[in-house]
Amino acid sequence: xxxxxxxxxxxxxxxxxxxxxxxxxxxxxxxxxxxxxxxxxxxxxxxxxxxxxxxxxxxxxxxxxxxxxxxxxxxxxxxxxxxxxxxxxxxxxxxxxxxxxxxxxxxxxxxxxxxxxxxxxxxxxxxxxxxxxxxxxxxxxxxxxxxxxxxxxxxxxxxxxxxxxxxxxxxxxxxxxxxxxxxxxxxxxxxxxxxxxxxxxxxxxxxxxxxxxxxxxxxxxxxxxxxxxxxxxxxxxxxxxxxxxxxxxxxxxxxxxxxxxxxxxxxxxxxxxxxxxxxxxxxxxxxxxxxxxxxxxxxxxxxxxxxxxxxxxxxxxxxxxxxxxxxxxxxxxxxxxxxxxxxxxxxxxxxxxxxxxxxxxxxxxxxxxxxxxxxxxxxxxxxxxxxxxxxxxxxxxxxxxxxxxxxxxxxxxxxxxxxxxxxxx
Numbered sequence: 001x002x003x004x005x006x007x008x009x010x011x012x013x014x015x016x017x018x019x020x021x022x023x024x025x026x027x028x029x030x031x032x033x034x035x036x037x038x039x040x041x042x043x044x045x046x047x048x049x050x051x052x053x054x055x056x057x058x059x060x061x062x063x064x065x066x067x068x069x070x071x072x073x074x075x076x077x078x079x080x081x082x083x084x085x086x087x088x089x090x091x092x093x094x095x096x097x098x099x100x101x102x103x104x105x106x107x108x109x110x111x112x113x114x115x116x117x118x119x120x121x122x123x124x125x126x127x128x129x130x131x132x133x134x135x136x137x138x139x140x141x142x143x144x145x146x147x148x149x150x151x152x153x154x155x156x157x158x159x160x161x162x163x164x165x166x167x168x169x170x171x172x173x174x175x176x177x178x179x180x181x182x183x184x185x186x187x188x189x190x191x192x193x194x195x196x197x198x199x200x201x202x203x204x205x206x207x208x209x210x211x212x213x214x215x216x217x218x219x220x221x222x223x224x225x226x227x228x229x230x231x232x233x234x235x236x237x238x239x240x241x242x243x244x245x246x247x248x249x250x251x252x253x254x255x256x257x258x259x260x261x262x263x264x265x266x267x268x269x270x271x272x273x274x275x276x277x278x279x280x281x282x283x284x285x286x287x288x289x290x291x292x293x294x295x296x297x298x299x300x301x302x303x304x305x306x307x308x309x310x311x312x313x314x315x316x317x318x319x320x321x322x323x324x325x326x327x328x329x330x331x332x333x334x335x336x337x338x339x340x341x342x343x344x345x346x347x348x349x350x351x352x353x354x355x356x357x358x359x360x361x362x363x364x365x366x367x368x369x370x371x372x373x374x375x376x377x378x379x380x381x382x383x384x385x386x387x388x389x390x391x392x393x394x395x396x397x398x399x400x401x402x403x404x405x406x407x408x409x410x411x412x413x414x415x416x417x418x419x420x421x422x423x424x425x
Contacts, residue, residue, distance in 0.1 A: 070102030135366030172276035172376030256280030261287035276376025367410030
């Protein structure tokens with residue numbers, strides 16, 4: 001017995017011992033830790049799977065979770081099993097739109113904890129497609145659907161992506177059309193589209209190796225009411241710099257500047273609309289370099305750049321180049337596991353809502369090039385899709401943004417009917 005009881009008289013010790021036994025008997029064998037149920041996402045979209053969401057804030061064994069008042073929206077389920085230690089979670093694809101109210105109850109050892117939940121399921125956005133017989137007809141179709149007229153028309157090679165990528169953000173900031181051409185002869189459809197747009201200025205982006213002098217001569221003779229200019233350079237990076245700095249057709253100021261690898265198309269393609277929406281531009285760089293050139297650093301100063309966003313992970317734009325830029329400007333990087341995730345990262349940072357979401361191929365470049373400026377000045381994002389499906393992360397972005405419509409860019413050889421039906425990858 002405890003020495004404190006031994007120091008008491010016999011009667012007092014007996015009474016104290018009886019009180020201790022009584023208190024121990026009244027206490028539970030073990031304390032039951034509280035459980036906290038979790039609601040599923042508050043918003044979702046009909047036809048788009050919700051992300052799998054756990055129904056408890058922390059997993060605990062022996063806890064049963066159930067919907068005890070009301071029901072989940074049609075198409076969603078709550079699954080789990082406390083006896084086999086399968087965590088309870090929400091999943092599924094909503095099959096009807098509307099607002100649903102329900103109660104989630106978590107019970108452990110007969111002790112329930114309840115949480116009132118509400119979930120709004122929005123209608124599936126209307127899906128349409130802009131497609132053309134080829135990349136040139138595709139660009140014509142985008143322009144035709146987006147412009148009644150365009151005082152400036154930018155023309156870039158449809159055989160190479162770099163110059164059109166350089167023109168994307170610039171054309172967007174100037175609310176101008178971007179058309180594509182073969183290097184040696186412009187198509188009849190593109191000529192007709194330029195006539196319809198009735199520009200006073202035609203800007204050919206790229207040197208003679210991309211677009212021949214004969215194309216310029218044809219533009220000059222074919223459109224006597226328009227002045228034709230060429231913005232070229234020694235290489236794709238020089239073209240990008242020259243276009244941004246051009247006093248008449250470039251960017252006067254860009255407090256936000258996106259830097260993207262000019263050796264590949266996906267990151268710059270997604271960055272262009274985001275840049276325009278943020279009133280910024282895209283500069284193509286050699287992503288393998290460890291530092292900007294002195295000319296590029298001076299260029300950033302002349303544009304009044306205050307913040308730099310890098311489009312792509314270190315495999316696209318090196319960590320050394322990021323570190324070099326950060327010595328002079330605040331830098332953020334929009335990276336990801338792949339090009340699809342990079343597009344999600346870029347757009348999540350810029351777009352809270354949007355009227356339209358554009359889906360472009362993440363595999364081939366031509367069909368989306370001319371849409372980048374259109375999406376940008378409309379404050380709408382471009383996401384990348386696979387040929388036969390839409391990545392799950394992109395579908396979640398569509399559900400987050402809640403656009404009224406989705407526009408597929410390109411024909412069914414580029415993005416199949418499964419993409420139109422928002423089939424998840």
